[in-house]
Amino acid sequence: MPDLRMNKAEKLCSRSAIERLFAAGDSVVAYPLRMVTVLSGREAGATARFMITVPKKKIRKAVGRVLMRRRIREAYRLNRTLFVPELQKSGIKIDMAFIYIAPELSDYAVIERKMQKLLASIANKYNVDNVQTD
Numbered sequence: 001m002p003d004l005r006m007n008k009a010e011k012l013c014s015r016s017a018i019e020r021l022f023a024a025g026d027s028v029v030a031y032p033l034r035m036v037t038v039l040s041g042r043e044a045g046a047t048a049r050f051m052i053t054v055p056k057k058k059i060r061k062a063v064g065r066v067l068m069r070r071r072i073r074e075a076y077r078l079n080r081t082l083f084v085p086e087l088q089k090s091g092i093k094i095d096m097a098f099i100y101i102a103p104e105l106s107d108y109a110v111i112e113r114k115m116q117k118l119l120a121s122i123a124n125k126y127n128v129d130n131v132q133t134d
Helices: 015-024 062-082 084-090 108-125
Strands: 026-030 033-039 048-053 094-100
Touching: 015 033, 015 094, 026 108, 033 108, 048 062, 062 084, 062 094, 062 108, 094 108
Parallel strands: 048 094
Antiparallel strands: 026 033, 033 094
16 A cells, blocks of 8 residues: 655745746646646656645635645545656656646545546656546
8 A cells, every 4th residue: 555645845836946936837727726847957856846825815714725725635645656657757846736626625535536637647747657537
């Protein structure tokens, strides 16, 4: 059974890395999620670092924003095994941001299905094998 724990090293926190991500990153949309990715030039640390954003303009109440962040984080945590081991083998390190773009709350099943689609697109982009999609 794979280790599904998440470490601090997997969070994208650096201001300069976030600025580089949004300045030079490639965007993919699987409504209600948008994903921005960029290859990372760092040597150490996690293979894939990520951040989650739920804009206040879309979801006005903090309770809703927190709920969507938790659903997105859980979907990523459970499905990252689709591409992270293969990235480790190839030595590729990426940074990514997940942005929630829908004006209403979505069910976890929808978020998980779209997360799998986005993670499969990463695998296809960087020619990673062993990726399953719907």
